[in-house]
Amino acid sequence: MRYFTARLVRHQRLNGDNFLLHFADPQIAAQALPGQFLMIAADVDALSPYPILMRPFSVFGVSPQEGSFSILVKVIGLGTRQMSQFGLGADVPMIGLLGNHFEVDAQKAAVMVAGGVGIAPFYLLAQKLIHGGGPLLLLYGARSRSDLVTMEAFEELGVEVRASTEDGSFGTKGRVTDLLVTYLKDSSNSQILACGPGPMLEAVSRIARQHRVPLQVSVECFMGCGFGVCFGCAVETTEGYRLACQYGPVFDGHKMKWDTSGHV
Amino acid sequence: MRYFTARLVRHQRLNGDNFLLHFADPQIAAQALPGQFLMIAADVDALSPYPILMRPFSVFGVSPQEGSFSILVKVIGLGTRQMSQFGLGADVPMIGLLGNHFEVDAQKAAVMVAGGVGIAPFYLLAQKLIHGGGPLLLLYGARSRSDLVTMEAFEELGVEVRASTEDGSFGTKGRVTDLLVTYLKDSSNSQILACGPGPMLEAVSRIARQHRVPLQVSVECFMGCGFGVCFGCAVETTEGYRLACQYGPVFDGHKMKWDTSGHV
Amino acid sequence: MFDPRIQIAGKNFQNPVWTASGTFAYGAEFEPFLDLNEIGAVVVKGLSIQPRAGNAPNRIYETPSGMLNSIGLQNVGMENFVKEKLPRLKHYRTQVIANIFGKTEEEYVQVAAYLSDHADIAGVELNISCPNVKEGGIEFGSNPELTRRVVSSVRKKCRLPLYVKLSPNVTDICPIAIACQDAGADAVTLINTLVAMAIDIERREPVLSTIFGGLSGPAIKPIALRMVYQVARAVKIPVVGIGGISRWQDAVEFFLAGATAIQIGTANFYKPTVAKEVLDGLVCYCERKKIPDVAALREAMKSEKAQTC
Amino acid sequence: MFDPRIQIAGKNFQNPVWTASGTFAYGAEFEPFLDLNEIGAVVVKGLSIQPRAGNAPNRIYETPSGMLNSIGLQNVGMENFVKEKLPRLKHYRTQVIANIFGKTEEEYVQVAAYLSDHADIAGVELNISCPNVKEGGIEFGSNPELTRRVVSSVRKKCRLPLYVKLSPNVTDICPIAIACQDAGADAVTLINTLVAMAIDIERREPVLSTIFGGLSGPAIKPIALRMVYQVARAVKIPVVGIGGISRWQDAVEFFLAGATAIQIGTANFYKPTVAKEVLDGLVCYCERKKIPDVAALREAMKSEKAQTC
Numbered sequence A, B: 001m002r003y004f005t006a007r008l009v010r011h012q013r014l015n016g017d018n019f020l021l022h023f024a025d026p027q028i029a030a031q032a033l034p035g036q037f038l039m040i041a042a043d044v045d046a047l048s049p050y051p052i053l054m055r056p057f058s059v060f061g062v063s064p065q066e067g068s069f070s071i072l073v074k075v076i077g078l079g080t081r082q083m084s085q086f087g088l089g090a091d092v093p094m095i096g097l098l099g100n101h102f103e104v105d106a107q108k109a110a111v112m113v114a115g116g117v118g119i120a121p122f123y124l125l126a127q128k129l130i131h132g133g134g135p136l137l138l139l140y141g142a143r144s145r146s147d148l149v150t151m152e153a154f155e156e157l158g159v160e161v162r163a164s165t166e167d168g169s170f171g172t173k174g175r176v177t178d179l180l181v182t183y184l185k186d187s188s189n190s191q192i193l194a195c196g197p198g199p200m201l202e203a204v205s206r207i208a209r210q211h212r213v214p215l216q217v218s219v220e221c222f223m224g225c226g227f228g229v230c231f232g233c234a235v236e237t238t239e240g241y242r243l244a245c246q247y248g249p250v251f252d253g254h255k256m257k258w259d260t261s262g263h264v
Numbered sequence C, D: 001m002f003d004p005r006i007q008i009a010g011k012n013f014q015n016p017v018w019t020a021s022g023t024f025a026y027g028a029e030f031e032p033f034l035d036l037n038e039i040g041a042v043v044v045k046g047l048s049i050q051p052r053a054g055n056a057p058n059r060i061y062e063t064p065s066g067m068l069n070s071i072g073l074q075n076v077g078m079e080n081f082v083k084e085k086l087p088r089l090k091h092y093r094t095q096v097i098a099n100i101f102g103k104t105e106e107e108y109v110q111v112a113a114y115l116s117d118h119a120d121i122a123g124v125e126l127n128i129s130c131p132n133v134k135e136g137g138i139e140f141g142s143n144p145e146l147t148r149r150v151v152s153s154v155r156k157k158c159r160l161p162l163y164v165k166l167s168p169n170v171t172d173i174c175p176i177a178i179a180c181q182d183a184g185a186d187a188v189t190l191i192n193t194l195v196a197m198a199i200d201i202e203r204r205e206p207v208l209s210t211i212f213g214g215l216s217g218p219a220i221k222p223i224a225l226r227m228v229y230q231v232a233r234a235v236k237i238p239v240v241g242i243g244g245i246s247r248w249q250d251a252v253e254f255f256l257a258g259a260t261a262i263q264i265g266t267a268n269f270y271k272p273t274v275a276k277e278v279l280d281g282l283v284c285y286c287e288r289k290k291i292p293d294v295a296a297l298r299e300a301m302k303s304e305k306a307q308t309c
């Protein structure tokens, strides 16, 4: 874990309010595991940052050859808006690598379930797994077509992508959980890896429980520090409160207490 | 007086920490009088600006043909640092025109005395006066050569520039008040127009009093609003407290109470 | 459709977005920026019997997401206000509230009585909380008993609706608000500024001439909101919320906390059109949420959780 | 040359830049970022007799230049601290201070007594000001008489230097500080967080599970500085300044206001090397101003102006 600055080397605008920021840092590029995240300053003015707190972002993809990694950012508030305006060459303060990571059971088919910007940790998962063989499936839901991003990149890796939109503007009309139910009908020896908004994760966990399928979820919550010192990122599990930045962000989906785990 | 946004059309880096920002606004270009100022947002994020308060800047120069005006900015804190990073094409919120202006007595020789970034209001004064005929003299002091800016621009207008630096790196070694004393030795029928740090203005006013020469000063102080509603910019004159943004920023230098007029 | 109108103490306000005392001068200064008819009420700069010149410079300073002020209640005095400032404001549909203060109980009473006789306005707002002035405005507002006394005395001579503006610089704001209610106030407004300071480390002296000043702006919003939430649950009279409001979202928070109206202060300085923007955003929000009026908005919070502090 | 060393209650600190309770966990967490030897003292997360799980989520939220927290004093408990956390910290020259709290006077005494017997540390810091916990930490710290009582009781059983951490949520902080001094405290530290809240306008409920939380960060610096300035002039024991310090300039303000040491809180979260940067900047400043030591820095303000608030 380091507190360091990484240089912004590429800025890629995607659909809607999403974009990819590529940073140069060979160490992160070499070491990041799928699901791990970084705390990133939302203002490069280190003297008097505003907003003050760093923001958590999953490592999206890595290029060990180029010594760079990327993050996927969706603009939703002040911090992400400012990040969308970072200039090329900016040296952005950050802390990482942080958190645990998805652990895939090689004996089971892996299905990734992503809601909106919850797609973020799965590209790296696909990058890592695709070499290990085995077909990979991504179920990807969003409100509308413009919220679906980087699907081609997944397809280029050889991942099968099934998409849904609530407004029907792309893929199946409906929710990503509908896709999951359909999928599970004839694939019982699976494991689910999910990331997205709380209510989606809760729905996924209900379905997984019904089908008795293992589930790992990457949870979202406010994070004050990202490295286990503010005690602010507690989520409730059947084993009690757990700091999401330390014991997570990936949790056993069957042990989450969704009602009492806060919301962002 | 308007609350408006003006587009940044040119960004000119000068010596040291100084730069010129040129904005498109035909109205300001046509109407600005020397000594008038604008309150300018130091953060283009109108939703949640940081710092919150706008910053006062004199109109530096105007180009009525191009419909643009410029301001000279010296980076000294958070706000001016952010302004130095405004991108071309940015629409910057501002309020103006504000304040009174220098009034030149055509019967007397006019000598402009500027300390550091106090040079700002004099270029417009020169632009306006040079057409009215009469030779113009600028006494311009700064700490060091790198703090002296835009002298060529003044010379191009036909202004005689005499410079001093405290470290002797350019012009006469010493303070601008030394230049003033020398000048006043053989020019009694003069008027002084001064702008610069408080202590400099105070020294100038002592000299002007000794020589019984009229003096107008443009004062510096913290300004909360710029348009007379926060009552925060009071300076003390022999007639009592006066709001610098309303009765000033140009005051009769002989009526200022320097001791009790605050400091920035 | 959202109906933004409210009524307090028999006076009708076309909307609940007001501008705060000391940040909107006497109103006319904002004519270049804003149609004053859009504002629910203008609360003018604090008035005293005699005009006051205010404090020595420096009077203001910016701090992170806030500002300090020590204006010293500079004002034109109650008579000049009625003669020179009020007539211009009366051209508008906007209601006018006069913020007032005094050095003593008697002075408060005198200003309130004078305005009752001479000013056709929607209310007086008693500033018992200003931290800037020697004469001790702070004393009244930091003690329930003193508060009760001054409010009672003013109430007797004040035939205009009576607002009392509370200080946040207290251990518990609820007893003070209750004292106001008991003494006959029609509404409480809160918060005034928090006592604070800054030091110029190069000159090695306080930045403000009075050493201490009042902190306002977005920095204090979370404190203001907490106090509004507490007071709205402690009194039955309307609560007017103030403190760091600079966006419509902030205003919505205050209404949800229980405010009947809100005032915008510091933000007027750097966004002179802010009142209009806040009103527009508020209306949009309520229409999106299908909230019919301000009363419904005040009740729109989900069931309350346990209060544990 | 500037000598950064200070002494409080017979303990030597290599410098006056400390880290605040609840923002530096148990110290070791910062080893990846910082040589802990550079810090004057680490004040560890508030300890109670038993471990505590803390409050339900959400526990934190960001506000303009600040943050709200309602951690609920999650901690490993005094015994685990001594067994598992302290040994690691003892590898460093840095002093350790244990922040403690209890539900009752007896619990405070018990933690202080336990640490006196089992922990070789530079002091205990009594948190009589936490606004988060049901059990009423707030009660002790908002009343001089209750403060005097709990501090006296702890003092009797506490053989370690005793710091008392004051709440800013009071009308007048000076009588509380004086009560601490009278009851035998070796120093006071201030301020803790300001009680505040935020509302989620989409969900229409408070953001924090406990409704209210504590506001910290740069937003509160002007308030903290004012209180340090007041208390430093009201008591003779050393004052440790806290509140919104994120740059060396902020720290200098606190020393000029009269602090003998400062603590950095929230800024550790977003600039984990901030303590080192503040120390370096402080040393530079003092050398530039030819200030020989912290005592001289505390005296370096120009003659005081009239205090008019």
Ligand SMILES: Cc1cc2nc3c(=O)[nH]c(=O)nc-3n(C[C@H](O)[C@H](O)[C@H](O)COP(=O)(O)OP(=O)(O)OC[C@H]3O[C@@H](n4cnc5c(N)ncnc54)[C@H](O)[C@@H]3O)c2cc1C
Binding pocket: A037, A042, A051, A055, A056, A057, A058, A059, A071, A072, A073, A074, A075, A076, A077, A078, A079, A080, A081, A117, A120, A121, A219, A220, A221, A222, A223, A249, A263, A264, D062
């Ligand atoms: C472990 C982890 C990994 C994440 N990875 C990514 C990622 O790869 N890409 C991405 O775009 N986003 C990711 N997020 C969410 C991202 O951190 C938030 O979107 C961001 O912090 C919002 O900052 P803001 O300043 O723009 O929004 P704010 O102005 O702070 O808030 C705007 C809105 O966003 C919500 N919000 C604030 N903080 C969070 C948060 N931590 N999580 C979710 N919502 C929040 C608020 O409730 C509010 O409604 C991740 C979050 C976590 C906890």
Ligand SMILES: Cc1cc2nc3c(=O)[nH]c(=O)nc-3n(C[C@H](O)[C@H](O)[C@H](O)COP(=O)(O)OP(=O)(O)OC[C@H]3O[C@@H](n4cnc5c(N)ncnc54)[C@H](O)[C@@H]3O)c2cc1C
Binding pocket: B037, B042, B051, B055, B056, B057, B058, B059, B071, B072, B073, B074, B075, B076, B077, B078, B079, B080, B081, B117, B120, B121, B219, B220, B221, B222, B223, B249, B263, B264, C062
């Ligand atoms: C009428 C008027 C006209 C001005 N014209 C110009 C101009 O044309 N060009 C220019 O570069 N500057 C001008 N100034 C000064 C300019 O406004 C300040 O430099 C600016 O506000 C500092 O902002 P900041 O955020 O960078 O500094 P801050 O971070 O706010 O402060 C940094 C330092 O600057 C000082 N400072 C803060 N505000 C002011 C202020 N209003 N005046 C002087 N010092 C201040 C502070 O004491 C502090 O030491 C003018 C000021 C006034 C009152």
Ligand SMILES: Cc1cc2nc3c(=O)[nH]c(=O)nc-3n(C[C@H](O)[C@H](O)[C@H](O)COP(=O)(O)O)c2cc1C
Binding pocket: B230, B231, B232, C020, C021, C022, C023, C045, C046, C069, C071, C073, C099, C127, C130, C165, C191, C192, C193, C215, C216, C217, C218, C220, C242, C243, C244, C245, C263, C264, C265, C266, C267
């Ligand atoms: C420059 C200034 C002057 C003020 N003058 C007064 C006043 O005369 N009377 C009063 O009751 N409040 C006064 N206030 C307090 C404001 O009305 C308001 O209560 C406070 O600033 C908090 O709101 P805000 O954060 O939106 O500014 C003043 C505030 C500022 C910033």
Ligand SMILES: Cc1cc2nc3c(=O)[nH]c(=O)nc-3n(C[C@H](O)[C@H](O)[C@H](O)COP(=O)(O)O)c2cc1C
Binding pocket: A230, A231, A232, D020, D021, D022, D023, D045, D046, D069, D071, D073, D099, D127, D130, D165, D191, D192, D193, D215, D216, D217, D218, D220, D242, D243, D244, D245, D263, D264, D265, D266, D267
């Ligand atoms: C997340 C968090 C947890 C805190 N926990 C404690 C605590 O356990 N005991 C205590 O006395 N103060 C606690 N505090 C208060 C800080 O020590 C400090 O007094 C306060 O945050 C103000 O300083 P700052 O603005 O630098 O953060 C906590 C503050 C934060 C932000």
Ligand code: FES
Binding pocket: A222, A223, A224, A225, A226, A227, A228, A229, A230, A231, A232, A233, A234, A243, A244, A245, A246
């Ligand atoms: S984010 Fe601070 S402990 Fe997890």
Ligand code: FES
Binding pocket: B222, B223, B224, B225, B226, B227, B228, B229, B230, B231, B232, B233, B234, B243, B244, B245, B246
């Ligand atoms: S700057 Fe606000 S009155 Fe002059």
